[in-house]
Amino acid sequence: MAGWSVAVGVTLGAVAGALIAARWVASRSRAEGQALRERTAHAEAELARQERSSADQRHLQDVVLSSMEEGVLLMDDRGRRVFSNPALEQHLGFLPDVIDELRPLPFRDAVGRAIGSEEIQRAEAETSAPSKWLRASAISVGPDRSVLLVVRDVTEARRLEAVRRDFVANASHELKTPAASIRAAAETLRNGALEDPPAAQRFTEQLEREAMRLSRIVSDLLDLSRLEGGSDLAERVRLDAVAADEIERLEDRLAEAELTLELHADGVPSVAGSGRDLALLVRNLIDNAVRYTPAGGRVDVTVTSQDGKVVVRVADTGLGIPQRDLPRVFERFYRVDRARSRETGGTGLGLAIVKHVAENHGGEVTVTSELASGSTFEVRLPVGGKTRSAAP
Numbered sequence: 001m002a003g004w005s006v007a008v009g010v011t012l013g014a015v016a017g018a019l020i021a022a023r024w025v026a027s028r029s030r031a032e033g034q035a036l037r038e039r040t041a042h043a044e045a046e047l048a049r050q051e052r053s054s055a056d057q058r059h060l061q062d063v064v065l066s067s068m069e070e071g072v073l074l075m076d077d078r079g080r081r082v083f084s085n086p087a088l089e090q091h092l093g094f095l096p097d098v099i100d101e102l103r104p105l106p107f108r109d110a111v112g113r114a115i116g117s118e119e120i121q122r123a124e125a126e127t128s129a130p131s132k133w134l135r136a137s138a139i140s141v142g143p144d145r146s147v148l149l150v151v152r153d154v155t156e157a158r159r160l161e162a163v164r165r166d167f168v169a170n171a172s173h174e175l176k177t178p179a180a181s182i183r184a185a186a187e188t189l190r191n192g193a194l195e196d197p198p199a200a201q202r203f204t205e206q207l208e209r210e211a212m213r214l215s216r217i218v219s220d221l222l223d224l225s226r227l228e229g230g231s232d233l234a235e236r237v238r239l240d241a242v243a244a245d246e247i248e249r250l251e252d253r254l255a256e257a258e259l260t261l262e263l264h265a266d267g268v269p270s271v272a273g274s275g276r277d278l279a280l281l282v283r284n285l286i287d288n289a290v291r292y293t294p295a296g297g298r299v300d301v302t303v304t305s306q307d308g309k310v311v312v313r314v315a316d317t318g319l320g321i322p323q324r325d326l327p328r329v330f331e332r333f334y335r336v337d338r339a340r341s342r343e344t345g346g347t348g349l350g351l352a353i354v355k356h357v358a359e360n361h362g363g364e365v366t367v368t369s370e371l372a373s374g375s376t377f378e379v380r381l382p383v384g385g386k387t388r389s390a391a392p
């Protein structure tokens with residue numbers, strides 16, 4: 001009996017143990033299942049997050065590449081287009097599907113040279129219709145023979161470079177003439193003209209004239225270069241007062257030129273600007289009117305306000321400017337009549353200075369003219385100055 005009960009006890013114990021074990025196993029596998037489910041859910045969430053972030057990244061890349069001014073073209077190892085952005089088509093005027101279609105030819109050559117090379121290959125070419133200059137850099141990417149081509153429009157940069165080169169050439173030429181004249185006069189004096197009083201007088205006058213011309217050119221060049229950096233708009237400037245001051249400075253010359261000059265001003269508001277630069281603007285306009293108006297003529301300087309702008313108008317009854325020259329008179333060193341400009345002490349820079357000052361103040365300058373009847377220059381400046389006028 002005891003043996004039976006022991007056996008039963010053992011069996012029950014085993015069953016209970018098995019049950020406990022089974023329950024433990026079940027609860028453990030439940031826990032594991034739960035953990036597994038959690039891990040799976042976590043992995044799925046992570047995957048989704050990565051997908052989202054790589055989709056976000058792709059979107060970001062798309063946004064960046066489509067908003068780039070540079071055209072981008074990626075070609076695979078078989079010379080087929082795998083990616084391009086909108087700027088590329090804009091620059092090239094079409095979209096090449098394969099390298100053989102790539103134009104201009106120097107760009108195709110650059111791509112050819114870049115395949116398998118570690119160096120960036122560059123090329124520059126002019127395209128027609130519309131005419132522009134493009135600069136390309138080709139670089140091999142990755143271990144295969146893929147090539148990335150980046151294309152930039154450098155038309156404006158090249159134009160500015162040409163303007164700068166022309167300006168340096170013109171300025172050097174303008175400075176060379178009086179410098180050569182000074183040298184010649186000094187040599188003549190040294191070689192004997194000093195002993196001949198009338199000749200000495202003539203050559204020393206020439207020295208003085210040419211030295212003054214040099215100093216006027218240098219002074220205008222310095223003004224221009226300063227104005228290129230902008231004007232200081234901190235002052236409140238009354239342009240009627242500026243015009244009155246400038247006219248007073250010119251009184252002797254006006255009498256000498258036998259001209260009538262009148263100022264018409266009706267209490268205009270002040271503008272935010274630079275007194276020094278605005279005086280330069282008014283001086284150059286009146287100075288030109290006086291220099292290009294023959295004796296007996298008249299000059300009218302009017303300062304008024306209109307539609308939130310102060311308007312300075314300088315009208316003369318002088319030589320006038322041919323219509324074909326009107327668009328160019330504001331260019332540096334551009335003169336309609338070179339000889340007359342020189343004779344009257346012109347540098348060819350006065351109107352370029354006027355234009356710079358007007359633009360630095362958020363304004364503009366215009367001209368109307370009729371040959372042999374006269375010219376009218378008009379400058380319009382916003383009363384609030386450049387910054388406020390630029391605000392919406």
Ligand code: ADP
Pocket residue numbers: 284288289292316318319320321329330333334335336337341342345346347348349350351352375
């Ligand atoms: P310049 O020192 O030669 O006068 P500007 O830049 O002041 O140089 O003017 C450029 C050119 O525009 C002058 O050479 C002249 O031919 C023409 N010009 C300017 N103002 C007048 C004017 N009031 N009447 C006639 N021509 C003018």
